[in-house]
Amino acid sequence: MTRSKDKRDAYYRRAKESGYRARSAFKLIQLDEEFGLFAGVHRVLDLCAAPGGWSQVAAERLAQVSAEGLSGCRIIAVDLQEIAPIEGVTRVQGDITHPAVLQHIETLVAPEQVELVLSDGAPDVTGMHDMDEYVQHELVRAALTVCGALLKAGGTLVAKIFRGPEVALLYAQLRSLFGEVYVAKPRASRNSSTEAFVVCRQFRPDAVPARDALVLPPFVACGDLNDSNADMNYVSEPGNSYRVVVQPPIDPPYQEAIRRRSGRAAEAGDE
Numbered sequence: 556m557t558r559s560k561d562k563r564d565a566y567y568r569r570a571k572e573s574g575y576r577a578r579s580a581f582k583l584i585q586l587d588e589e590f591g592l593f594a595g596v597h598r599v600l601d602l603c604a605a606p607g608g609w610s611q612v613a614a615e616r617l618a619q620v621s622a623e624g625l626s627g628c629r630i631i632a633v634d635l636q637e638i639a640p641i642e643g644v645t646r647v648q649g650d651i652t653h654p655a656v657l658q659h660i661e662t663l664v665a666p667e668q669v670e671l672v673l674s675d676g677a678p679d680v681t682g683m684h685d686m687d688e689y690v691q692h693e694l695v696r697a698a699l700t701v702c703g704a705l706l707k708a709g710g711t712l713v714a715k716i717f718r719g720p721e722v723a724l725l726y727a728q729l730r731s732l733f734g735e736v737y738v739a740k741p742r743a744s745r746n747s748s749t750e751a752f753v754v755c756r757q758f759r760p761d762a763v764p765a766r767d768a769l770v771l772p773p774f775v776a777c778g779d780l781n782d783s784n785a786d787m788n789y790v791s792e793p794g795n796s797y798r799v800v801v802q803p804p805i806d807p808p809y810q811e812a813i814r815r816r817s818g819r820a821a822e823a824g825d826e
């Protein structure tokens with residue numbers, strides 16, 4: 556039997572010992588240690604949640620921070636796959652990109668809104684990095700659409716990203732909707748992976764375009780947007796875990812990046 560050596564790493568073993576369903580639980584724990592994600596939070600939406608490691612962590616943290624324990628809290632976990640029961644967590648099986656699923660979640664959350672949206676979504680990777688990054692970023696954009704409907708003003712989004720050539724465009728979108736955007740690589744995230752996490756705070760619902768407007772047109776070129784990094788102030792911290800502050804806002808937000816990308820495609824004769 557072949558078994559990936561990564562499967563037997565320290566976090567995998569610790570997850571087994573601690574009763575977490577996935578080693579990814581430690582990524583959220585470490586992000587929480589750094590950013591205090593659950594302070595004052597009573598309602599959490601966990602997107603792309605199966606098998607449920609992040610929901611387990613959310614349930615533990617909310618039980619600790621809420622005076623009434625979990626009974627005064629709401630955690631909703633959504634995934635394409637079925638999620639086994641977790642105490643205090645409402646489970647939804649569905650596609651987060653589907654409007655009917657969003658409507659269903661809205662009925663579960665109403666009349667309140669959530670203070671924290673988590674999204675650890677990952678597509679089935681193909682190994683074609685540009686394609687995988689594109690599909691993964693579409694999941695983040697679906698999470699943004701969900702935020703537009705359900706995240707409270709001032710709320711927080713934590714989402715997995717892949718740091719490929721198009722990531723600057725995603726940062727620009729996030730920066731237009733949130734007052735603070737950080738990029739963090741928790742120690743539990745494998746160094747070999749381009750995975751990182753955006754922690755986006757101070758959600759501004761008034762900056763959200765009409766529903767569906769966040770969906771970008773199909774890619775017209777595989778351009779390298781790294782030159783737009785010049786607009787950002789990257790602050791790295793030493794060690795395995797680091798944080799990047801994305802600032803100041805790129806203004807106008809992502810239209811400029813789209814315009815440049817379209818321009819390059821036209822120059823290359825792709826249009």
Ligand SMILES: C[S@@+](CC[C@H](N)C(=O)[O-])C[C@H]1O[C@@H](n2cnc3c(N)ncnc32)[C@H](O)[C@@H]1O
Pocket residue numbers: 576577579580602603604605606607608609610633634635636649650651652675676677678679694
């Ligand atoms: C890395 S796993 C999430 C792990 C989870 N955070 C945990 O700690 O157990 C990624 C998940 O994204 C889900 N996913 C991918 N695309 C999705 C979509 N369109 N709608 C809902 N879930 C999706 C997959 O089914 C998979 O369970």
